[in-house]
Amino acid sequence: MNLTLRIWRQNGPNDKGRMVTYQVEDVSPDMSFLEMLDVLNERLILQGDEPVAFDHDCREGICGMCGLMINGDAHGPQRGTTACQLHMRQFRDGETIDIEPWRARAFPVIKDLVVNRGAFDKIIAAGGYITAPTGSAPEAHSVPVAKANADAAFESAACIGCGACVAACPNGSGMLFTAAKITQLSLVPQGQPERYTRVIGMVDAHDEAGFGGCTNAGECTAVCPKGIPLNTIGRLNRDYLAATAKRGDTPGA
Amino acid sequence: MAVTGILLALFLIVHMLGNLKIFTGETSFDHYAHWLRGIGTPLLPETWYLWIQRAVLTGAVVAHIVAATVLALRARAARPVKYAHRKKVNGSYAARTMRWGGVIILLFVIYHILDLTTGHLNPQGDPSNPYGNVVADFAPERWYVTLFYTLAIVTVGFHLRHGAFSAFRSLGQQTPKGERRARTAALVFAVALCAGYLVVPFAVLTGLVS
Numbered sequence: 001m002n003l004t005l006r007i008w009r010q011n012g013p014n015d016k017g018r019m020v021t022y023q024v025e026d027v028s029p030d031m032s033f034l035e036m037l038d039v040l041n042e043r044l045i046l047q048g049d050e051p052v053a054f055d056h057d058c059r060e061g062i063c064g065m066c067g068l069m070i071n072g073d074a075h076g077p078q079r080g081t082t083a084c085q086l087h088m089r090q091f092r093d094g095e096t097i098d099i100e101p102w103r104a105r106a107f108p109v110i111k112d113l114v115v116n117r118g119a120f121d122k123i124i125a126a127g128g129y130i131t132a133p134t135g136s137a138p139e140a141h142s143v144p145v146a147k148a149n150a151d152a153a154f155e156s157a158a159c160i161g162c163g164a165c166v167a168a169c170p171n172g173s174g175m176l177f178t179a180a181k182i183t184q185l186s187l188v189p190q191g192q193p194e195r196y197t198r199v200i201g202m203v204d205a206h207d208e209a210g211f212g213g214c215t216n217a218g219e220c221t222a223v224c225p226k227g228i229p230l231n232t233i234g235r236l237n238r239d240y241l242a243a244t245a246k247r248g249d250t251p252g253a
Numbered sequence: 254m255a256v257t258g259i260l261l262a263l264f265l266i267v268h269m270l271g272n273l274k275i276f277t278g279e280t281s282f283d284h285y286a287h288w289l290r291g292i293g294t295p296l297l298p299e300t301w302y303l304w305i306q307r308a309v310l311t312g313a314v315v316a317h318i319v320a321a322t323v324l325a326l327r328a329r330a331a332r333p334v335k336y337a338h339r340k341k342v343n344g345s346y347a348a349r350t351m352r353w354g355g356v357i358i359l360l361f362v363i364y365h366i367l368d369l370t371t372g373h374l375n376p377q378g379d380p381s382n383p384y385g386n387v388v389a390d391f392a393p394e395r396w397y398v399t400l401f402y403t404l405a406i407v408t409v410g411f412h413l414r415h416g417a418f419s420a421f422r423s424l425g426q427q428t429p430k431g432e433r434r435a436r437t438a439a440l441v442f443a444v445a446l447c448a449g450y451l452v453v454p455f456a457v458l459t460g461l462v463s
């Protein structure tokens with residue numbers, strides 16, 4: 001396959017950045033998208049040019065590092081797939097492919113296609129944890145969990161924090177991520193003690209980080225490589241309403 | 254957004270049911286329109302209830318627009334650099350057209366009040382004969398008015414299709430099964446309301462009501 005790539009190049013956080021066109025020849029349809037970028041980078045290095053910077057780690061679709069806007073689709077055209085698991089057979093020979101970084105104020109570009117997703121860490125730090133007792137593991141049967149709750153919590157826990165939801169959202173909102181991280185804990189008994197302070201803290205941290213507001217548009221769930229369902233945000237809303245109604249357990253207040 | 258939207262949607266239902274009374278004839282329709290001015294009497298003086306309702310609805314519209322503007326400004330601030338290549342819609346068309354749809358609906362409502370409430374833009378504009386005003390408004394030679402109404406009502410339909418679902422979601426609808434139900438209910442509601450509103454101008458256009 002021969003492809004024309006239009007890639008966002010940006011030298012650093014303060015550079016203005018622009019789309020640059022590259023030709024890539026002899027791409028195998030069995031290559032992953034990132035391997036295709038590796039081929040491009042090898043050629044750029046041999047030519048003495050700066051290679052294209054992009055995030056990646058496991059290349060198995062489970063770490064959440066890779067994230068590219070490919071032809072306007074977060075993680076590319078294939079549903080339920082990260083960019084590293086996307087194969088070139090999804091594209092046609094001679095096609096022009098636009099590759100851009102995630103675009104959000106909360107995700108500033110570090111270089112080329114690499115963005116800083118530290119804003120997600122701030123949301124987690126605001127309540128995405130439980131006060132686990134230390135010591136030996138407790139007897140599993142001592143804390144029963146309803147099967148339906150366990151399944152829904154597990155579905156939320158599949159979130160790899162890649163940021164595709166933010167990238168696809170017309171409002172630049174990170175609510176699907178926040179909702180997944182809240183509901184994976186609020187649906188199980190271990191997450192109950194901080195349930196209502198967690199939702200207030202994490203939504204506040206989300207808003208402070210500069211993400212937009214959710215309008216239930218549903219673009220996030222369409223591109224989510226882990227298929228986090230949109231109703232997760234409904235669970236967050238339910239917890240938020242309950243938390244604002246009680247809020248008696250807010251420390252110090 | 255959800256609470257004010259629900260308030261406005263409830264008004265739309267009542268307004269549509271009132272419109273359908275046009276099929277019961279001129280005397281009945283005019284009598285109904287006159288009765289609207291006297292709701293709440295003798296507890297309240299004539300037209301007081303009407304003005305209370307107008308104040309509440311205007312408040313809801315303003316609050317709805319303020320909330321939408323805050324969301325739109327936050328959205329704009331959240332993505333300072335735009336995408337060079339952006340897919341139009343991955344999710345729902347109705348959801349993606351809420352903001353401009355809302356602006357169109359606001360302009361329509363202003364026109365609609367000047368047309369059939371105050372009568373300034375109505376060819377007859379007789380406050381004592383609303384039936385005649387409606388018939389004169391949607392006369393076949395004024396087809397462009399009917400066309401504009403149709404476009405506006407369809408826009409309202411799209412707005413409601415996403416808006417009703419989104420309101421359920423914002424108020425805590427949380428299960429996948431409930432989501433399917435909420436989406437279906439929103440779609441049925443939007444289609445039923447569109448049909449209920451459009452049947453009046455088209456009945457006049459085709460001569461069914463004259």
